[in-house]
Amino acid sequence: MQDHQKSSLHQRDSFLWAYYFEQGSARHIDPKELQNPSQSEGFSWIHIQSDAIDAEQTMADLGLSKSVSDSLLALETRPKTLQIKGGLLIYLRGINTNPDADPEDMVSLRLWLTEKGIVSSRRKGRKLLSVQDVKNDIEQGAKINSVGDLLLEIIERVVVRISEMVDILDEELVAFETSESMDIQARQRLSAVRRQAAAIRRYLAPQRDALDALYRSNQFLTSDQAFTLRELSDRTTRYVEDLDLARERALVLQDELRNRIAEKQGMVLYVLSLVTAIFLPLSFLTGVFGMNVGGLPGIDNPEAFNVLTFSMIALVAVLGGFMIWKRWF
Template identity: 60%
Template sequence: MTTLAEPKTPNMPNSVLWAYKISETATPVTEDLNELAQTDQPQGFRWVHIQADSPDSMSCLQSLGLKEEIVEALCTSETRPKALLFGDGMLIYLRGINRNPDADPEDMVSLRIWLTKDELISARRKDRKLLSLMDVKTEIDRGVVPDTPADLMLDIITKIADRISETVDLLDEELTEFEAQEQSTKHDRLKLSNIRRQAAAIRRYLAPQRDALDAIYRFNKSLTQAQMFELRDQTDRMTRYVEDLDLAKERAMVLQDELRNRIAEQQGMRMYVLSLVTAIFLPLSFLTGIFGMNVGGLPGTEEPKAFTYLTVSMLLLAIVLLLAMVWKKWF
C-alpha cells in the first residue's frame, strides 16, 4: 500500500512530522519552531502533528506553550479512548484501524489530540502511522481547509470512522461467504476463528471510543449546532459499528457451532455405518471362527460339499440380517 511521505524540514525538531498554519488556506510551516509557537494570529489556527516517543517530543510540546500535564498526557505510552477537559482545552484519545503494511487491523493505532479554540495538536508513536490522519492531510493539501480546530477534529473522527466501516463491512462479507458454504476445510475453520478474534479485538476499543465521542458532545460547550450534529452522527456510527461487531461475534460463534455439529454428524454417520457392517459380519466371523478350528469332531469335515453349504448359509444369514436392519429402519 502506498502512503504519503511525511514532510520534514531541516529547521524543525525531529519530533514534528508536519505543521500547518490554517486560516482561509493551509500554509505548511517550513521555518523554525519559534514561528510555529506564535499564537497571536488575527485569525485561523495551527495544526501540529508530532511523534510522541521522539527524544525531543516533550521539549517541542513545551515550546508550543503546553502545560506539563498536557505534555505528559500526549507523550504517554499506553492509552485507551477517552475525552477529558483541561482548562480551556480538551484532551482526546482515539483509536484507528491499523492499515499499515503487514499489520493486523485489530492492532489499532492510538491517536492523541489536544484541542483548543486556536490549535489542534496530534501525536502518535513511531512506526504507527494512522492512514485516516493521512487522508485528512491529503484533503488539506488539495485545498479542502477546515474552518476551526473543532472542524478539523471532526474531519479526523470521520476519516477514522470511514476506515472502521471498511473493516466492519469486510468482516460481514467474509461471514456471509462462510454462511453460504456447504462444506468447509481446516483452513476455513481457522479463518473463522481469526474473524471472531478480530471482531472482539476491534470492539474492545470501539466501545470506549463511542463513550469518548459522547463525552466530547456533552462537555465541549464551544461547538456550534452544526458541529454538535456532526459529532452526534459520528457517535451513532460508532454505536452501530459496536453493534455490528457484537453481531459478527455471535454469527462467528453460531458458524463455529454449526461446523462442530456438522463434523460430529459426519463422524457419527461413519461410526454408524461401521457399526452396521460390524453387526452383519459379527455372526459370520463367529461361524468362520468355529469351523476354522483345527480339532476333531467338527461337522462336515468328511463331506466334500461342506464348504459350499457353509458359504451359502453365511450368505443367506448376511441377507437376512441386512433385511432385518432395513425393516427396523436402521438405514
C-alpha cells in the same frame, strides 16, 4: 540562543508536520513559525511523534503544559475525552493498516484541542491512515474553516476506516454462512474473524463514550458541528452493535461447524457399527470352522464348504433385511 531554538525545532525527529488555516485555506508552515505565532484569527494543526527522544522538549517549546505533554506522551491509552484547563484532551483508536499488522491492533491517536488549533501525536511505526487521509485532503485544497471542522474531519475519517473493516468482516461472515463446507484454513480464518470483531469492539465501546463526552462538553463546536458529531457517535454505536452481531454470528457458525463435523463422525461410526453387526456373526462362523481340531462337522463331506458359504450368505441377507425393516439404513 533564540535562533538556535528556532532551527532545533525544525531538526527534531518528533516534529512530523504542521499546517496553518486561515479563512478556509491551509498552508504548510515551517516549525520556526510555531515559536513566533501570528496575531491573526487562524489556527494550526501540529502532528508529532510521541515516542521520539525530543518529543517532550518539542511540546514544551510549543507551550504545552506538563500535564498535557505527559498525556500526549502516554504509552497506553483507551479512548476517552478529558477536560483540562485551556482545552480538551481526546484519545481515539483507529484501524491498524500498517504493513504486517493485525487490524485488531488498533492505533492510538492523541489530540489536544484548543481555540488555537490541534496538536496530535502518534508513535513511531504506528501511522494512522485516517490522519493521512485528512492530510491528503488538506494538500488537495479542502476547505477547513475552524478547529471544529478539523476535529470532525479527523473523527469522520477514523469512523470511515472502522466502517470499512466492519464491512469486510461482514462480507467474510456471509461467505462462511453460504459455504457448504470449510477446510482447515477457512475454519482458522473464521476464528480470526471472531477474534478481530472482539478486539475492535473492545476499543469501539469506549470510543463511543468518548465521542458522547466530547458532544456533551459543548466546546469549540457550533450547533451544526455538534449535530455532525452526534451522527458520528451514532454510527460508532451501530458499528459496536454490528461487531456484537458479528461475534455472535461467528460463534453460531463455529457451533454449526462443530455439529457438522460431529454429524459426519457419527455417520461414519454408524456405518461402521452396521458393518460390524453384519460381519461379526460371519467372523464367528469362520473362526469356529477354521479351528484345526478334530470333531468339526463336515470335515469328510465335500459339500460342507458350499453349505457353509450359502448359510453365511443367507445370514447376511436376514441381517440386512432386519436392518432395513428397522430403518437403520
